Amino acid sequence: MxxxxTSTSPFVRRVRIVAAEVGEAVERVDTATEEGQAELRALTPIRKVPVASLDGRTLFDSRTIVDWLVTTRGWGAIQPPRDPWIEANLLNAIDAALDAVIQLFYLRRDGVAIDGTPYAERQLARADAIFLWLGTQLAHDRCGFGPALGLAEISLVCALDWMDFRQTYPTERAKTVQGVRNAWKKRASLVATRPE
Ligand SMILES: N[C@@H](CCC(=O)N[C@@H](CS)C(=O)NCC(=O)O)C(=O)O
Structure with missing residues (x-):
């Protein structure tokens, strides 16, 4: 594929993790470079990463790429969802936290004095509410939402690690879900893809 x-995007990272778990080799085109960005823009009008080319297709969006991988390659060592609707709620919640905080990151990077504004506070409060809710969805051992590593656990770890890496959200505020990150921190696919 x-x-x-980029090497830092939490959305790209979740695809890289799933690819590793299902045994799909990845050739990454770095969109942080001018050439990579030009290639990306020729492929997608959305101008967001990840985008994948595989099996004669171009696929936009991490969730779609992951769906394609698990559908065509199988789940490998990943736990398939027991209830796809519950899984969709978890993934939508994690994506909403990431999207909220990513907007703050981009605004700050472009020199907008966003910190402390009602808009920024609303986004951080949204992330707080999401992590609190995710905490209520954990299994008894608090290591995840089910018995093993699934897409929601992968996406959550990618989100928290990125928030720490970019210091966009103080993840100590996400206390209720820290156990998930601790539980999977030695998984090879997660170790190999940590943002740095
Ligand atoms: N829903 C998309 C979100 C992707 C996304 O937000 N990617 C960010 C990087 S982490 C991006 O490319 N942003 C570029 C921009 O907003 O201009 C997915 O899951 O793939």
């Missing part, structure tokens, strides 16, 4: 994206 040719995967367009």
């Amino acid at each position: 040719k995967l367009y994206g």
Whole structure:
């Protein structure tokens, strides 16, 4: 699979983790470079990463790429969802926290004095509410939402690690879900893809 994206994006990272878990080799095109960005823009009008080229297709969006991988390659060592609707709620919640905080990151990076504004506070409060809710969805051992590593656990770890890496959200505020990150921190696919 040719995967367009940066080494730091949490959305790209979740695809890289799933690819590793299902045994799909990844050739990454770095979209942080001018050439990579030009290639990306020729492929997608959305101008967001990840985008994948595989099996004669171009696929936009991490969730779609992951769906394609698990559908065509199988789940490998990943736990398939027991209830796809519950899984969709978990993934939508994690994506909403990431999207909220990513907007703050981009605004700050472009020099907008966003910190402390009602808009920024609302986004951080949204992330607080999401992590609190995710905490209520954990299994008894608090290591995840089910018995093993699934897509929601992968996405949550990618989100928290990225928030720490970019210091966009103080993840000590996400106390209720820290156990998930601790539980999977030695998983090879997670170790190999940590943002740095
Ligand atoms: N829903 C998309 C979100 C992807 C996304 O937000 N990617 C960010 C990088 S982490 C991006 O490319 N942003 C570029 C921009 O907003 O201009 C997915 O899951 O793939």
